[in-house]
Amino acid sequence: MSQNHDWMQRDLAVLWHPCTQMKDHERLPVIPIRRGEGVWLEDFDGKRYLDAVSSWWVNVFGHANPRINQRIKDQVDQLEHVILAGFSHQPVVELSERLVRLTPAGLDRVFYADNGSSCIEVALKMSYHYWLNVGRPEKKRFVTLSNSYHGETVAAMSVGDVALFTETYKSLLLDTLKVPSPDCYFRPEGMCWEEHSRAMFAHMERTLAEHHHEVAAVIVEPLIQGAGGMRMYHPVYLKLLREACDRYGVHLIHDEIAVGFGRTGTMFACEQAGIRPDFLCLSKALTGGYLPLAACLTTDTIYQAFYAEYDTLRAFLHSHSYTGNPLACAAALATLDIFEEDKVIEANRALALRMAEATAHLADHPHVAEVRQTGMALAIEMVQDKPSKSAYPWQERRGLAVYQHGLSRGALLRPLGSVVYFLPPYVITPEQIDFLAEVASEGIDLATRKHVSVAVNRDLHPNHRDPG
Incomplete structure (x- = not known):
């Protein structure tokens, strides 16, 4: 039995997690994190995840920052x-x-x-x-x-x-x-x-x-x-x-x-x-x-x-x-x-530009209504119908498919409903931004396929938003 599995079972025996339908975890594993470094989180089995959401929007200078x-x-x-x-x-x-x-x-x-x-x-x-x-x-x-x-x-x-x-x-x-x-x-x-x-x-x-x-x-x-x-x-x-x-x-x-x-x-x-x-x-x-x-x-x-x-x-x-x-x-x-x-605000301008460049192609995706950005926050809105911006039914949990794909590729992307977003620590590198864009693009392709909604909706209880 893996260390991850052991910690997950101990967790589910005693914890009630925030912003979570706990029944989800009958099928969606809890991921226990052993350590963090920079933009990375590492679980007890040694797998790493790039923290694209700054752990609920809080971490700006990386995990275990030596100066802090x-x-x-x-x-x-x-x-x-x-x-x-x-x-x-x-x-x-x-x-x-x-x-x-x-x-x-x-x-x-x-x-x-x-x-x-x-x-x-x-x-x-x-x-x-x-x-x-x-x-x-x-x-x-x-x-x-x-x-x-x-x-x-x-x-x-x-x-x-x-x-x-x-x-x-x-x-x-x-x-x-x-x-x-x-x-x-x-x-x-x-x-x-x-x-x-x-x-x-x-x-x-x-x-x-x-x-x-x-x-x-x-x-x-x-x-x-x-x-x-x-x-x-x-x-x-x-x-x-x-x-x-x-x-x-x-x-x-x-x-x-x-x-x-x-x-x-x-x-x-x-x-x-x-x-x-x-x-x-x-x-x-x-x-x-x-x-x-x-x-x-x-x-x-x-x-x-x-x-x-x-x-x-x-x-x-x-x-x-x-x-x-x-x-x-x-x-x-x-x-x-x-x-x-470190003149962070100035340095972020280059990172924000790289985020825009790395995701620009998604504006042409048939199920992306908008790629929008303000500084170091970028959002990609998935829709059922692009011309009318008709949203997917929330019960289909399209964003969950992106989240699951991200975990499989080593990225923590926790969408807000059908909105995939990057809100990364400011210590992220241009290459890591490119990696996130690649994973998000793959996840959006998977999530907007018609059959995805059936599989996701059958297995998991709806909980489509996240308060940050």
Whole structure:
């Protein structure tokens, strides 16, 4: 019996995996990973897999990165954790200073959480509480985009719009306002991304004009709607949104948990619109994919609305046990060092170009509706009918066929439904990008054959989306 099989059996006896229909694993093996190095993951039988999805979009500088490793090792000998209420420590102060310097001017205060969903909860609560503190208790609703995803906790789900994640819990969710997304996938023929995104802003303008008196904030995933299928839009929408939020007296929350730290081609997506949100939510790549940490940055104006004598009860009494954990902060500091010392954003431009070149041929595939890209994120959308962009029935799980083929060839490609995407670590080489393109092309050819859906649907329970 292989070591992989032994570990898989032990796993299935005790674990309940995230974003998984566990019955799938009667036929789809769990892959136990023994070690990682760079872009590679290695299982207990010695097979390697190129991590094309950065292990749920977190790993930017490779597995077991020696520079991040060393920073954590040094920190663990000094301080592993301390309560952040009434106490502080060197790594959290240094990290906060650097985040304030790196992000758009005016984001001067940093509040820490443990993960992306929790960070979204912080921003939502802080926005609502701000309006309460300044005497506007009626401003308590949130505006969000269709097909958006902001996490799995209840308030985060409330501002999301991917039915697979939200429908079951509908009766628990907040009452939010949904506005059609500026996603450019269904733009009219001949219309460019900018024109379409600009035209779609009319929906947001109308919503804010009608509801601004009761709206605390608008929340968006800037430029890329990740779990919604890597759908993308033009920065002009963000610029128009910032102007409208200012005009109507509404906060703007940018969820850059997935797209921050270089993924879109700039350090932060908001830079491409030349704007500053009122809340900037960061996580995932913040620690290089090492440890859970999230940061919600906001303005001094918002901070001052909470700054008062204790008996006013205006304090923001939100907390997590591991807030600002020193080990996670040390990993984040090492990650920021690499960005600075290796000129990563500049180097990524060449890698992004190679991704475009390596996948360009797929635009002509009879079952590929679009190959789209923003920086180091590239998506290939498989469809049943190309001219109409008619989607495959989700029950057919076409993306699963690509995933299985990728594993057989030594690549971790975990599609979002029928969308195959590359979101690789920034240490990937041009040759490794070519390899991923080759494997993806083979997988798409296999997945779009008519008989595939029958075999896949017979054996496996549907679970067509992945939250990242």
